[in-house]
Amino acid sequence: MVPTRLRALLLPPLLALAVAACASASSSSPVASLPAVSPTEPAAAYPLTLIDDAGRRVVIPADPERIVSLAPSNTEIVCALGACGQLVGVTDFDDYPAQVADVADVVIGGSVDVEQVVAAQPQLILAAGNELIPTTIIDQLTSLGFPVLSLYPNSLDDVYDDILLVGAAIHEPTAAAELVASMQLRAEAVGAAVTGAERPRVFYEVGLFEGTIYTAGEDSFIASLITIAGGEPITGDAVSTAIQLEDLIDADPQLILLGDAAYDASVTPGVVAARVGWGEMTAVSTGQIVVMLDDLLVTRPGPRVVDGLEALARAIHPGLVD
Amino acid sequence: MRAVATATSPRISIGPSLTRTAIVLGGGALLLATALVVAVAVGSVGVGIGDTLAVLGHRLLGLPLGRTLSPGAEQIIFDVRLPRVLTAMLVGGGLALAGTVFQALLRNPMADPYIIGTAAGASLGAIAALMAPILVPALVIGSGSSWLGLGVVQVMAFVGGLGSVLLVYAISRANGRVPVVTLLLTGYAVSSVLAAGAALLMFFSGQRLGAIFGWLMGSLASARWLNLAFAAPLLAVSGILLVVRWGRLNALLLGDGPAAHLGVDVEREKLVLTMLATLATSTVVAISGTIGFVGLVVPHVLRLATGPDHRLLLPASILYGAALLALADLGARLAGGIPVGIVTALLGAPFFLWLLRRSRRTGAGASA
Amino acid sequence: MTAGVVTDQLLTVRGLEAGYPLAGGGRREVLRGVDLSLASGELVALVGANGSGKTTLLRCLAGTLASGSGTVEFEGRPLAGWRRDALARRIAVLPQQLDLPVGFRVAELVAMGRLPHARRLFASTADDERAIRRALLDADAGEIAERPVEELSGGERQRLLVAMALAQEPVLLLLDEPTVHLDLAHQVSLLAAIRRLREQRGLAVLAVLHDLNLAAAFAPRVAVLHDGRVVADGAPDEVLSAVLVERVFGVRVDEATTAGGRRHLALREL
Numbered sequence: 022m023v024p025t026r027l028r029a030l031l032l033p034p035l036l037a038l039a040v041a042a043c044a045s046a047s048s049s050s051p052v053a054s055l056p057a058v059s060p061t062e063p064a065a066a067y068p069l070t071l072i073d074d075a076g077r078r079v080v081i082p083a084d085p086e087r088i089v090s091l092a093p094s095n096t097e098i099v100c101a102l103g104a105c106g107q108l109v110g111v112t113d114f115d116d117y118p119a120q121v122a123d124v125a126d127v128v129i130g131g132s133v134d135v136e137q138v139v140a141a142q143p144q145l146i147l148a149a150g151n152e153l154i155p156t157t158i159i160d161q162l163t164s165l166g167f168p169v170l171s172l173y174p175n176s177l178d179d180v181y182d183d184i185l186l187v188g189a190a191i192h193e194p195t196a197a198a199e200l201v202a203s204m205q206l207r208a209e210a211v212g213a214a215v216t217g218a219e220r221p222r223v224f225y226e227v228g229l230f231e232g233t234i235y236t237a238g239e240d241s242f243i244a245s246l247i248t249i250a251g252g253e254p255i256t257g258d259a260v261s262t263a264i265q266l267e268d269l270i271d272a273d274p275q276l277i278l279l280g281d282a283a284y285d286a287s288v289t290p291g292v293v294a295a296r297v298g299w300g301e302m303t304a305v306s307t308g309q310i311v312v313m314l315d316d317l318l319v320t321r322p323g324p325r326v327v328d329g330l331e332a333l334a335r336a337i338h339p340g341l342v343d
Numbered sequence: 344m345r346a347v348a349t350a351t352s353p354r355i356s357i358g359p360s361l362t363r364t365a366i367v368l369g370g371g372a373l374l375l376a377t378a379l380v381v382a383v384a385v386g387s388v389g390v391g392i393g394d395t396l397a398v399l400g401h402r403l404l405g406l407p408l409g410r411t412l413s414p415g416a417e418q419i420i421f422d423v424r425l426p427r428v429l430t431a432m433l434v435g436g437g438l439a440l441a442g443t444v445f446q447a448l449l450r451n452p453m454a455d456p457y458i459i460g461t462a463a464g465a466s467l468g469a470i471a472a473l474m475a476p477i478l479v480p481a482l483v484i485g486s487g488s489s490w491l492g493l494g495v496v497q498v499m500a501f502v503g504g505l506g507s508v509l510l511v512y513a514i515s516r517a518n519g520r521v522p523v524v525t526l527l528l529t530g531y532a533v534s535s536v537l538a539a540g541a542a543l544l545m546f547f548s549g550q551r552l553g554a555i556f557g558w559l560m561g562s563l564a565s566a567r568w569l570n571l572a573f574a575a576p577l578l579a580v581s582g583i584l585l586v587v588r589w590g591r592l593n594a595l596l597l598g599d600g601p602a603a604h605l606g607v608d609v610e611r612e613k614l615v616l617t618m619l620a621t622l623a624t625s626t627v628v629a630i631s632g633t634i635g636f637v638g639l640v641v642p643h644v645l646r647l648a649t650g651p652d653h654r655l656l657l658p659a660s661i662l663y664g665a666a667l668l669a670l671a672d673l674g675a676r677l678a679g680g681i682p683v684g685i686v687t688a689l690l691g692a693p694f695f696l697w698l699l700r701r702s703r704r705t706g707a708g709a710s711a
Numbered sequence: 712m713t714a715g716v717v718t719d720q721l722l723t724v725r726g727l728e729a730g731y732p733l734a735g736g737g738r739r740e741v742l743r744g745v746d747l748s749l750a751s752g753e754l755v756a757l758v759g760a761n762g763s764g765k766t767t768l769l770r771c772l773a774g775t776l777a778s779g780s781g782t783v784e785f786e787g788r789p790l791a792g793w794r795r796d797a798l799a800r801r802i803a804v805l806p807q808q809l810d811l812p813v814g815f816r817v818a819e820l821v822a823m824g825r826l827p828h829a830r831r832l833f834a835s836t837a838d839d840e841r842a843i844r845r846a847l848l849d850a851d852a853g854e855i856a857e858r859p860v861e862e863l864s865g866g867e868r869q870r871l872l873v874a875m876a877l878a879q880e881p882v883l884l885l886l887d888e889p890t891v892h893l894d895l896a897h898q899v900s901l902l903a904a905i906r907r908l909r910e911q912r913g914l915a916v917l918a919v920l921h922d923l924n925l926a927a928a929f930a931p932r933v934a935v936l937h938d939g940r941v942v943a944d945g946a947p948d949e950v951l952s953a954v955l956v957e958r959v960f961g962v963r964v965d966e967a968t969t970a971g972g973r974r975h976l977a978l979r980e981l
Contacts, residue, residue: 132680152554157565606799606827
């Protein structure tokens, strides 16, 4: 979903600068010039046209001083770029960093309160894609005149792109580039540390509801993280993320990571080992069942996702990564 | 609607009395006007009554503003709340009208607008549209694409609703007739099949389940002027064409045979009524999802006051359905933005049970 | 309209065939070539065994059942060429009984008889109100006009049905075994009322009856339907013979004459 054009231009790690892509034929629409590489903050290029993860062309008229975030991951990105003070609306699920607790909630219980968003008069709204924020709401906000950037990363690289996109939008390109660079360094360090080590078969349990086991889907975000962390992910169906018990037994995980244990105290290694049919798995017979208290870091696609990656690597290769 | 008398005969009044008509319709109009004012003036963001009136006067009548408004007030009142309240009224009126028609047509007091397949078909269409980018990644339906101001989800819901009823109707036809019982049973069967298909899609929905559930419960959260522009003409046309058919609906209450003897082309009339009511229902479902109970409870309650004569019942159901849904939506907004379908279910179901108990005790049927 | 004056043919039926589709395919032919005609203002009783096609014939005449071959002409035009509502302004059907929807008053149901005449979208015209009032009075239902239909007695319901039919201001009244659910007193009062109304309004009446003696007392002309055909048609004295009755009904009767000189059929021993 992330345009390759953007990724190709931004991959050079140091001092990547935001580029506006504008395919409009109209001469009156704004075109941002391709910047030269320079260590100083380039001149602001507003109005700015960006393409978000949903493929929409979004025009940001001016440097946003009032920002509304409709997802916790977006909030973390904004704060990591030093713009926490510009947030005027967040969700009631936002918990990091601590200071966002004081910001007004415009998303309550998962539903967007459009009136509150309008009352906050934002100059930029950061939404979540894939219908996490319904398209109809995004359409409505757009028609009310607010620029809405919809983010939905599918991989670690997509997270980097999203950080750079936000950096471009709020005129913090340097901070964004530095953040991405540091994240890449840490990710590469993890990758280097586990190079050559044998890749255990890893099963990441997202949940077990009514007998159906939910895990990382094929080609999913979590699966890609596990791969970087030196494991071989056992994946479920790409669309439903479910896996049949027989398939799981057949795949025979050597390590079970309990992501749902972070929210449900009744999910413990002992309980899992006692589940019918699970006793045959290598992970159970060798006692390799680990509670992933940092599940949030693994599943929230924000700046702390490399913390999650490191946590995964520590769980998969305890001796190699600290 | 006048009383006539001769020198030798007692006074005989024909049609609903003038007083009853005035009370019912006048009361409905008053309730509607009140609901409009209250629902626009109240919301999760407090906008003072002075600001509210100033904005309405400015945007609707062209009056100068004459005051500085609180930030976002004009947008909230005119671009967020007013279209939402008007949408609620259109939806509520449309559902109540369609419910009244189906209850008469199917001679079943438990009928609601969705009974012959509209909800199941529309839901399947909407869910399929919500799921399409996941199931068929190559099919990137950009969120910006729209047709007549409607997103893909709404178009698919509309098409699904109409299509399923056409299917049900075609299956029910035998020897050029569509017996009412067959229509009901076929509607139930087709709805079940479509609902199973929808459930299957929901199983694969993953992260989209929340959005799907929100749609199924029915919500007016994303009401826009553009949606109104699509819905209003369709509802106006179907509404007018239905309301003038009050005489034929009354005749159908007597049964197919007697109605035919009164000059009604029974099969054609059933088709016209079904299609008009389905058009109204599909339009409503397309812009607001499947909101329940309004179409069932409003005609039921009104019949107690107006009697079964559709001359009064049809226009009354529009007025009261519109007012009620606007108020229910206000409740939904104040309760934290929950889908309005939850409010109508929470209020409608107990109220309906109370009605049934009351009617059983008095003996006379509340049913038509 | 003057009473009892026989003018031109109102209704002409020639070689009418009609039937119903069967569940497993195929058809059940009920009428196999009916010839019948009715003049304006004429009163005819139609009798026959169960299954002989009486109700089928009535539905064909009312225009609510499509026929096979043969012709039905009403006022000189083929029935199929008539619009539904135009036909309903001329022909009214008095059913055996009607499921009366709860909550209506008598006057409101009678008003439904004006549906085929409807001229305005919502209000009734002065003509409508006159017709309704007249129908109520003629059917002797003026006193019950305000009563809710669920509170009516059997006799009152019957008067309501008559008023509903009269409100259509028909020239032809079709009665579909109206006496089946009535006791003797109500049977008599209904048929007497029909005769009175026929004279008052110049109605033509075709009444399907099952009681032969009642038919003989009621109508100056009786038509007998047997096996889908009219096998006899004329004055009761001529038509209702013991021979015919045995042939059509398979029952042996004796022909008798009442004190008033009318034909009466008496059962022999059971």
